[in-house]
Amino acid sequence: MVGGFVPEFGGTVRIGKLNYIVVEADEYDRAFLSTAPQISVIINIDADHLDSYPQGLPEIRQAFKKFIRLLPAKTGILIAYGKDPNIRQIAKSFDLKYRFYDEDNLWPGLKLKVPGLHNRLNATAAARVAHELGVEHKIILKALNNFSGVVRRQEYLGKIGQAEIFDDYAHLPQEIEATVRAFREKFLNKKILTVFQPHQKRRTQENLEELSRVLTLSDQSLVAPLYFVAGREDDIEISSMDIAIATHDQSSKIIAYNDWQLFFQKFDELIKSYDIVIIMGAGDLSQKVKEMYNLTK
Known part of the structure; x- marks a missing residue:
């Protein structure tokens, strides 16, 4: 389930055959706190949705702390952009498996159809999730390199x-x-x-x-x-x-x-x-x- 129309899906949802649910969630109205993740991905923490967070970034960081706390201790996996200081600040206090990525640690072999470093970073995060679930490297690359993007993104x-x-x-x-x-x-x-x-x-x-x-x-x-x-x-x-x-x-x-x-x-x-x-x-x-x-x- 994603927040935008994906042409390959013909909508915002694709129903697969395995026992996994992948959800794009965000912090607006604290909606992401209603999930129960085993693996969480955080790509950044910004001063956004300020109608939901009138106290600004400190209040947003507290919401993300609660989101990380939803992961099961010791077995939960947090995949996150490692150069975001807000992520580093709040993640260090949890007993989890961490998988940080950044510009110097992109997933090898990416040749995306969609340009931009931000897309390569996001693809790396997706690849790391798939790798944690046992998906083969060649299958990960095929899926990511054939992805044509989402409506209203370039x-x-x-x-x-x-x-x-x-x-x-x-x-x-x-x-x-x-x-x-x-x-x-x-x-x-x-x-x-x-x-x-x-x-x-x-x-x-x-x-x-x-x-x-x-x-x-x-x-x-x-x-x-x-x-x-x-x-x-x-x-x-x-x-x-x-x-x-x-x-x-x-x-x-x-x-x-x-x-x-x-x-x-x-x-x-x-x-x-x-x-x-x-x-x-x-x-x-x-x-x-x-x-x-x-x-x-």
């Missing part, structure tokens, strides 16, 4: 003029940076425009400086009006314009709008000058672009 939407348009769910700084670097890896010497929609006021406020940093990694970034649920965060004053202002640079690569009409006027102008356009965010931007430009694969 998903190709079509063309607008000469620009190739892609959609990605990335909405946190670490995800945005990983996605841009993946496109740099795949499309060498191509001009890249990132079109980003901030998601939720508190999340934007907490990540403002980092958002302004990672959005300069593209040749140009265009920021759409912020997505938020009316009545939920009315006490927070922040807008998309604040991301551009946070660069402290009058010649910034970031252009931001709080008005949809002005945003799409600029979008129409910019896409004529770029080879690759990445639509990013967890809000409604990609749907607006698909409807406005009749994008279909």
Whole structure:
């Protein structure tokens, strides 16, 4: 069971023949605490879902401690990204079998269809789970190297003029940076425009400086009006314009709008000058672009 549509599955679930259940769970509303894992994978711990964790990262770390505690002592296996300081901090107090991985310890033989170091890291985590369950190395590689990805992760939407348009769910700084670097890896010497929609006021406020940093990694970034649920965060004053202002640079690569009409006027102008356009965010931007430009694969 996964959180996105997988073309190979024809949905979000595939029913197998063995006595294993593999579930993609996350910390939103502490949903992952309702699982009973024998093996757990943690790829990172970030300041996310702050509507569920008003005290921020310390409260999130406590939730992950409870998640790790669900593993059976001595026999439980934790597979985790070893260079995440938050993971290292909370994992050290448990009597478990640890399997850490990082950029220097990728699974051998990976030749993925999906580009990017973050995908190779995630594939390594999946390979380590399969290895713990006794799956042969050649079968692990065949499955991973043939995997074509998930909808809304580097998903190709079509063309607008000469620009190739892609959609990605990335909405946190670490995800945005990983996605841009993946496109740099795949499309060498191509001009890249990132079109980003901030998601939720508190999340934007907490990540403002980092958002302004990672959005300069593209040749140009265009920021759409912020997505938020009316009545939920009315006490927070922040807008998309604040991301551009946070660069402290009058010649910034970031252009931001709080008005949809002005945003799409600029979008129409910019896409004529770029080879690759990445639509990013967890809000409604990609749907607006698909409807406005009749994008279909």
